[in-house]
Amino acid sequence: MTANLKILEEHACFGGRVARYEHASESCHGPMRFSIYLPPQTVTGRVPVVYFLAGLTCTEETFMIKAGAQRYAAEWGLALVAPDTSPRRTGIPDETRDWDLGSGASFYVDATEEPWSRHYRMHQYVAEELPALVAASFPVDGNCQALCGHSMGGHGALTIGLRHGHRYRSLSAFAPVCAPSRTPWGQKAFGVYLGSDEARWRDYDTVALLKARESQALAPMLVDQGGGDPYLERELKTQWLEGLGGGALTLRWHEGYDHSYFFIASFIGDHMAFHARHLGVT
Numbered sequence: 001m002t003a004n005l006k007i008l009e010e011h012a013c014f015g016g017r018v019a020r021y022e023h024a025s026e027s028c029h030g031p032m033r034f035s036i037y038l039p040p041q042t043v044t045g046r047v048p049v050v051y052f053l054a055g056l057t058c059t060e061e062t063f064m065i066k067a068g069a070q071r072y073a074a075e076w077g078l079a080l081v082a083p084d085t086s087p088r089r090t091g092i093p094d095e096t097r098d099w100d101l102g103s104g105a106s107f108y109v110d111a112t113e114e115p116w117s118r119h120y121r122m123h124q125y126v127a128e129e130l131p132a133l134v135a136a137s138f139p140v141d142g143n144c145q146a147l148c149g150h151s152m153g154g155h156g157a158l159t160i161g162l163r164h165g166h167r168y169r170s171l172s173a174f175a176p177v178c179a180p181s182r183t184p185w186g187q188k189a190f191g192v193y194l195g196s197d198e199a200r201w202r203d204y205d206t207v208a209l210l211k212a213r214e215s216q217a218l219a220p221m222l223v224d225q226g227g228g229d230p231y232l233e234r235e236l237k238t239q240w241l242e243g244l245g246g247g248a249l250t251l252r253w254h255e256g257y258d259h260s261y262f263f264i265a266s267f268i269g270d271h272m273a274f275h276a277r278h279l280g281v282t
């Protein structure tokens with residue numbers, strides 16, 4: 001599988017290295033890109049891995065450049081992997097017309113509707129193809145994985161993690177889109193990617209999934225939300241997580257913080273420590 005990887009750039013970082021790759025994706029039927037941080041501990045063996053899913057308009061570079069997570073990943077001995085937020089240059093008409101649909105806006109679903117269904121298969125890509133590729137190509141432990149994300153990517157992290165609980169030791173999110181089947185960004189994307197049968201949207205809705213799994217054992221989850229986030233009331237609805245998760249979910253509110261990477265950078269250390277604890281490296 002390594003032969004499938006084309007390196008785009010590489011930099012030394014906190015004693016390890018950060019690199020960006022492109023590969024031919026079977027799930028998305030075209031090229032996909034991701035960034036990876038390998039901490040210094042990979043010199044002596046395999047390390048646990050935290051996947052990070054970014055939000056609308058972001059790429060595989062955004063988290064690695066803006067969140068400041070490498071310092072903590074080096075400390076705990078965690079690899080970080082950040083995929084792009086959608087397939088790109090697929091030839092789908094108007095793929096780049098809207099900032100909240102198409103390029104940079106996959107919503108981490110497996111699209112069922114034309115013309116999106118051949119390429120926009122990000123749920124399968126994130127849950128299955130990318131972890132298999134990463135475990136086969138880098139010194140990471142594919143049995144020791146966690147998932148984190150922001151906004152649209154927070155929605156991706158929680159929904160993928162809830163639906164594939166056995167694959168992830170812990171889940172976390174910053175300002176996630178919590179109920180996309182009932183809020184405007186999600187309704188627009190789901191209508192286009194998944195069609196008009198709203199029953200199918202619930203598979204990609206964190207609040208709906210948590211309510212459906214009330215009696216099940218869930219992976220530990222940490223969600224941080226800024227009280228000054230301009231998207232909170234209309235798009236995120238993080239308050240709807242209150243009381244859900246049966247004790248597995250810790251929801252923290254931070255007055256004055258907005259939706260930006262300044263918010264993420266302020267609390268990414270807590271998320272890395274949370275995942276390190278559940279990945280068994282503390």
Ligand SMILES: N[C@@H](CCC(=O)N[C@@H](CSC=O)C(=O)NCC(=O)O)C(=O)O
Nearest residue numbers: 055056057058099150151152153260261
């Ligand atoms: N329309 C605006 C805003 C886009 C935006 O705020 N994107 C967020 C994620 S929103 C939910 O998924 C983001 O992470 N942006 C990247 C950043 O560096 O802040 C626009 O097009 O700019």
